[in-house]
Amino acid sequence: MKPPSEPEATPAAPAPVNPLAGLDQSVSDFSYDVKYDYDAGTGLTPATIDYISSVKKEAAWIREFRHHALKVFESKPLPTHWATKDLETLDFSKIRYYLSQGAQKPKRTWEEVPDDIKKTFERLGVPEHERKFLAGVDAQFDSESAYSSIKEVVAKQGVIFMNSTEALREHPDLFRKWFGKVIPTSDNKFSALNSAVFSGGSFIYVPPGVKVAHPLQAYFRINAENFGQFERTLIIVDEGAELTYMEGCTAPKFSTSTLHSAVVELVAMKDAKIQYITVQNWAPNVYNLVTKRGLAHENAEIKWIDCNIGSHLTMKYPGVVLKGRKARGEVVSIALANDGQHQDTGAKMIHLADETTSTIISKSISVGQGRSTYRGIVRIPKHLKGCKNNTECDALLINTNSRTDTYPAITVQGQTHAAQHEASVSKVSEEMIFYMQQRGLTEAQAMSLAVNGFVNDLVRQFPMEYSVELKRLIDLEMEGSVG
Amino acid sequence: MSAIEIKDLHVAIGDKPIVKGLSLTIKQGEVHAIMGPNGTGKSTFSKAIAGHPDYTITQGDVLIDGQSILALEPDERARAGIFLAFQYPCEIPGVSIANFIRAAMQARLKDGEELDATGYYKQLYAQMDSLKIDRKFTSRAVNDGFSGGEKKRCEILQMAMLKPRFAFMDETDSGLDIDALRIVSEGIEHMRGADLGILLITHYQRLLNHIVPDFVHVMYDGRIVKSGDKSLALELEAKGYDWVKTELAAS
Numbered sequence: 001m002k003p004p005s006e007p008e009a010t011p012a013a014p015a016p017v018n019p020l021a022g023l024d025q026s027v028s029d030f031s032y033d034v035k036y037d038y039d040a041g042t043g044l045t046p047a048t049i050d051y052i053s054s055v056k057k058e059a060a061w062i063r064e065f066r067h068h069a070l071k072v073f074e075s076k077p078l079p080t081h082w083a084t085k086d087l088e089t090l091d092f093s094k095i096r097y098y099l100s101q102g103a104q105k106p107k108r109t110w111e112e113v114p115d116d117i118k119k120t121f122e123r124l125g126v127p128e129h130e131r132k133f134l135a136g137v138d139a140q141f142d143s144e145s146a147y148s149s150i151k152e153v154v155a156k157q158g159v160i161f162m163n164s165t166e167a168l169r170e171h172p173d174l175f176r177k178w179f180g181k182v183i184p185t186s187d188n189k190f191s192a193l194n195s196a197v198f199s200g201g202s203f204i205y206v207p208p209g210v211k212v213a214h215p216l217q218a219y220f221r222i223n224a225e226n227f228g229q230f231e232r233t234l235i236i237v238d239e240g241a242e243l244t245y246m247e248g249c250t251a252p253k254f255s256t257s258t259l260h261s262a263v264v265e266l267v268a269m270k271d272a273k274i275q276y277i278t279v280q281n282w283a284p285n286v287y288n289l290v291t292k293r294g295l296a297h298e299n300a301e302i303k304w305i306d307c308n309i310g311s312h313l314t315m316k317y318p319g320v321v322l323k324g325r326k327a328r329g330e331v332v333s334i335a336l337a338n339d340g341q342h343q344d345t346g347a348k349m350i351h352l353a354d355e356t357t358s359t360i361i362s363k364s365i366s367v368g369q370g371r372s373t374y375r376g377i378v379r380i381p382k383h384l385k386g387c388k389n390n391t392e393c394d395a396l397l398i399n400t401n402s403r404t405d406t407y408p409a410i411t412v413q414g415q416t417h418a419a420q421h422e423a424s425v426s427k428v429s430e431e432m433i434f435y436m437q438q439r440g441l442t443e444a445q446a447m448s449l450a451v452n453g454f455v456n457d458l459v460r461q462f463p464m465e466y467s468v469e470l471k472r473l474i475d476l477e478m479e480g481s482v483g
Numbered sequence: 484m485s486a487i488e489i490k491d492l493h494v495a496i497g498d499k500p501i502v503k504g505l506s507l508t509i510k511q512g513e514v515h516a517i518m519g520p521n522g523t524g525k526s527t528f529s530k531a532i533a534g535h536p537d538y539t540i541t542q543g544d545v546l547i548d549g550q551s552i553l554a555l556e557p558d559e560r561a562r563a564g565i566f567l568a569f570q571y572p573c574e575i576p577g578v579s580i581a582n583f584i585r586a587a588m589q590a591r592l593k594d595g596e597e598l599d600a601t602g603y604y605k606q607l608y609a610q611m612d613s614l615k616i617d618r619k620f621t622s623r624a625v626n627d628g629f630s631g632g633e634k635k636r637c638e639i640l641q642m643a644m645l646k647p648r649f650a651f652m653d654e655t656d657s658g659l660d661i662d663a664l665r666i667v668s669e670g671i672e673h674m675r676g677a678d679l680g681i682l683l684i685t686h687y688q689r690l691l692n693h694i695v696p697d698f699v700h701v702m703y704d705g706r707i708v709k710s711g712d713k714s715l716a717l718e719l720e721a722k723g724y725d726w727v728k729t730e731l732a733a734s
Contacts, residue, residue, distance in 0.1 A: 426576075430536065435573035437557040438533050438566075439587040439641060446558075449586055453577030453624065 040098035044197070046070065052098045052197060056165055059172065069185045069195030076189040084342060086313055090287060095259050097197040097230070154212055160205040161216060164232050167203030174205060178236055182265040182295045182321070190315075191291040194230050194263040201231035201262065206241040208269075215244040215277070215463060231262040237272040246463065248280040258312075259287050266294035266302055270324065273301045279466055281473060282311035284340060290316040293348070298324030305461055306333040308343050309473060317375060319348030322356035329358040334455050337370030337402070338477055346375035346407075355386040362393045363455050366402035367477070374406045382413035391421045396454045398428045398447065426454075448478035485548050485564070486510040487532075487649045487680065493542035494524070494531040494705075500541070501527045503705035509680040511648055516683040516691055518716060519702035520724045525684045526570060528702075529651040533567040534560050547649075562591055564648030568638040568655050574626040580637065581607065581621035584644050591645075610643045614670045631658030632667075639670040649680045656690040668693030688720040701727050 040051045049070055053063040078087045154161060160171060167175050185195040206212060237243045260282070268274045274294060282288055288311045294302035304318035320329025331347035349358035364372035372395060380387045389412070395404035404425060412419045428450045436446035451474050452459070459467045487509050494502035502524040509515055517525055531538040532545055534557035544551050552560050575583065584607065589598045611618060614636055626634050635655055642650055652671070656664055671694055675681065683690060691699075691713065699715040700707045703724070708731050709715065719727070 429573075432573045432575060434533075434535055434557060435569065436575070436583075436587075438561050438569075439583070439645065440558055440561040440590045441586060442558050442590070443556070445586065445590060449578055449583070450575065453575055456577035 038098065040096065042096055043093045044070065044073075044095070044097055048097055049196060052199065055098070056168075056199070058168065061176070062168060065180070065185075066196050069192050072186050073189060073192035073196055076186075076192060078189060083315060084313065084344065086342065087287075090259060095229075098199060153214070154216065157210045157212070158207040159210060159212060160203065162203055164201045164203045164234060165199065167234075171203070171205070174236070175203060175234065178265065178267055179234055180265075182267060183263055183291050183293050187291060190261045190289045191263050194232060194261050194291070198230045198232035198263065201233040201264075202235070202245075202247075203233070204235040204237075204243065204245065206237045206243050206272075208238040209240045210238075211242040212244070215246050215275075217246045229260045231264075233262070233264040235265070235274065235276070236267045237269065237274050239269045240271040241269075242273040244275040244277065244463075246277040246279075246466070248278050258285050259289070261287075261289045262291075264290070264292040266292075268294060268296045268300035268302050268327075270298045271300060272297070273303075275303045275305065276318075277305045277462065277466065279307045279309075279462070279470060280311075281309045282314070284310060284312055284338075286311045288314040288316065290314075292316065292318040294318075294320045294329070296320055296322050296324065296327035296329055298353075299326045300324060301328040301330075303330040304332070304347075306331065306345070307462070307470060308333070308335045308345055309477065310336075310338070311341060311343075313342045313344065315344045317346045317348050317377075319350065319377075320358065321350045321352060322358065323352050324356075325353045326355045326357075327353060328356070331360045331362070332458055332461055333360075333362045334458055335362075335364040335372050336451075336474070336477060337364065337366045337372040339368030339370055342371045342373070344373040344375065346373075346377075348377045349379070349389060350377075351380040351384060351387045351389075354384050356384070357388045359389070360391045360393075361458065363396070363458055364394075364404060365396045365398065365451055365454065366404050367398045369399075369401045369403075371403045371405075373404070374408065376408045376410070378408075378410040378412070378419065380412045380414065380417050380419065384414060385416045387412075387414075387417045389417075389419045391419075393423045394454070395423075395425045396428065396451065397425065398451070444479045445475075448475040451478060484511050484677070485648055485680075487565070488546045488549075489532070489543070490546070491543040492528065492531070492540065492545065494527055495539045495541050496527065496537060501538075501705055502531065504543070505702075505706055506543075507682075507700065507707060509649060509682055511680045512677045513698065514675060514681045514683065514694065514696045515698045515700065516685060516696040516716060517700045517702050517707070518685060518688075518719055521686075523702045524705045525702055526653050529567055529653050529682070529684060532560075532651060533557055533565060558590070561645075561647075566642050566645060566647030566650045568635075568642060568650060568652040570653040570655075570657060572626045572634045572638055574624070574628075576624050576627050578625050579622050580625055580640070583625045584641055587641070587645060607644065610640055613673060614640055614643070615666050616640060632660065632663035635659060635663065635667050636670070639667055643670065643674055646678075648678065649682070650674075651682045651684070653684045654686070655683070656685055656687065664690070665693065688716050691716050703727055703731065 038055050040048045046067060049066045053066060080087055180195065183191050185192050204216065235245060266274050266276060292304065296302045302320045306318055308314045308316065318331050322329050329349050333345055335343035335345045337343040343364060346362065347360040349360065358378060360376055362374050364374060366372045374393045376391060378389045378391060380389065391408055391410060393406050393408065397404060406423050408421055410419055410421055428447065432450060433443060433446045436449060437443060441449065452471055459470055462470060489505060489507045492502055492505045493500060505528055519525055527538060531540055540553060545553055547563055552563060585598060585603060592598060608618060616636055626637060629637065655667060659667060668690065683694065683696060695713055699711055699713060701709040701719060708727060
């Protein structure tokens with residue numbers, strides 16, 4: 001999370017009339033009054049860290065790691081010199097940093113889940129057996145029934161796949177070797193925060209030469225704790241191995257808190273391939289401040305496919321450090337900012353070796369007063385040879401009040417590199433909507449078709465079930481956006 | 484048999500009156516042609532009937548089988564059987580022709596009903612073959628990067644698939660070369676029949692050589708000033724629009 005430092009343009013126009021006034025924007029925002037077995041209370045002090053570490057029965061080194069991270073967090077200012085001032089509304093003293101229900105089952109029932117949420121699950125086509133879990137009434141997603149065969153297969157191949165809390169206990173050496181190496185604690189204020197209070201997230205190790213045929217999903221290992229705000233994921237794919245990992249889902253995410261700050265570290269050894277797919281649909285009050293980065297060794301390939309929908313503010317710039325010769329990095333990102341939402345997303349590509357290649361394709365959609373920002377860093381230093389970057393940012397505006405900004409920072413030094421940057425802004429015009437309506441589509445159907453058309457080439461890169469859900473999700477988002 | 488009845492229609496764009504009292508009844512099975520010089524309100528009138536938000540109907544009524552459609556949204560009018568073949572069809576990037584027409588057909592089904600995909604493609608390919616449209620076209624985005632002729636053929640394809648009761652065809656002949664004109668005209672002729680009422684809006688007689696209308700109307704200054712059969716079009720072609728103007732001034 002250290003994108004370029006261009007100053008933010010100040011909005012010139014007076015506050016526009018809210019075109020969506022009166023619409024219920026909080027449809028996917030729901031929570032329960034729950035009593036937790038473990039609750040670190042509000043605010044963040046060294047005592048909070050000790051509480052978390054004790055509950056998790058952690059080793060001394062990790063407790064130290066957390067305490068150090070807390071100091072770093074406190075010493076770092078909010079990055080408001082380049083990011084939105086909106087961050088200042090976060091009150092760190094009022095946030096709960098650790099909640100866990102322990103081993104017990106949640107006390108709420110399916111009957112308590114609001115009807116509109118049930119309806120949304122239905123319309124998104126979320127499988128029956130996943131709904132209860134997603135609604136927070138099942139603590140553990142019943143992975144055995146749905147995915148046990150896949151799990152058996154990967155275990156036979158020697159793949160380690162578990163909760164990061166378990167991994168710290170069961171594979172401390174492997175974990176420690178890579179943990180915090182791709183994204184150091186001091187990378188930014190929120191990576192420091194995560195390092196201090198992290199909980200949940202996945203740990204995956206794929207042995208050399210193993211090609212994991214099925215995408216692994218965060219669903220497998222998720223439990224009440226993983227719904228926590230500070231997930232920590234570490235994935236190591238050894239030489240010549242391949243992995244696709246998917247996290248999130250299109251269903252509105254059950255959330256007990258407003259600040260989510262995850263850290264995801266990927267390591268692709270020589271000739272390895274990692275594809276990391278994220279689809280997230282946050283409640284509109286959530287701050288989603290995430291640091292994601294991969295380290296690609298020689299001839300390795302890391303691809304981030306990232307889809308951000310919902311939240312109040314999302315700041316996320318997946319990156320790839322191209323450390324070995326011929327390493328390849330790619331970020332494909334789709335962001336949809338509806339009324340009252342700000343999607344500040346982008347990518348980072350740091351070239352550190354000859355003949356490294358990076359590609360960034362970003363598409364954003366701003367609806368109503370939604371705002372989307374692309375920020376990117378591409379750095380190719382002078383001493384390297386034969387590096388390539390291609391950056392493409394397209395923005396779609398629906399409604400005159402929406403806003404989009406693009407801050408691409410591409411630094412290329414030296415004579416033997418090739419860099420390309422393309423950007424476009426387009427609008428869904430009244431004529432286009434009328435044309436589609438004339439063919440019998442409702443205004444909302446016309447809008448979603450236009451939006452789906454805009455992201456169509458990127459959605460095709462998602463696994464089938466995700467792209468279908470994504471299309472439905474866009475339909476739902478658009479439905480709420482036309483009066 | 485259904486009819487669309489346009490009664491004393493007045494249409495304004497902003498404060499400016501464009502159509503000033505137009506009356507016309509089109510029955511299913513009939514082909515009408517409206518001719519007239521530029522700027523007399525031909526396109527305005529057809530867009531107003533389709534429900535374009537920029538066009539305000541200030542007076543008069545439009546009825547299908549005695550029911551006014553003016554309170555309906557553009558999509559409701561479309562589903563009621565009105566089709567507008569656009570003079571300048573809109574581009575929809577990223578949305579393939581196959582998906583677009585499919586969505587439009589799906590929108591005509593009841594809640595919970597799903598369009599049969601196999602039957603749909605069979606029908607689509609048959610229509611494309613008869614309009615001499617390459618099958619590769621189905622995966623191209625609607626009108627995106629199309630030539631003038633391709634756009635017009637795409638309009639006719641949509642019309643053939645959606646099977647409207649009343650089609651308003653706004654200068655469908657403009658921008659077509661002779662071959663494209665023939666293919667498009669054959670397509671329209673092919674659809675001609677007891678279930679379809681057609682209104683052709685055109686400047687030129689040449690389209691009417693291919694599609695012989697049952698009625699010809701001359702529009703001038705927002706009104707129909709003269710009606711007749713196909714011979715009126717020929718007379719108009721021979722004498723020019725000034726003839727109508729002079730005649731109108733004399734009366």
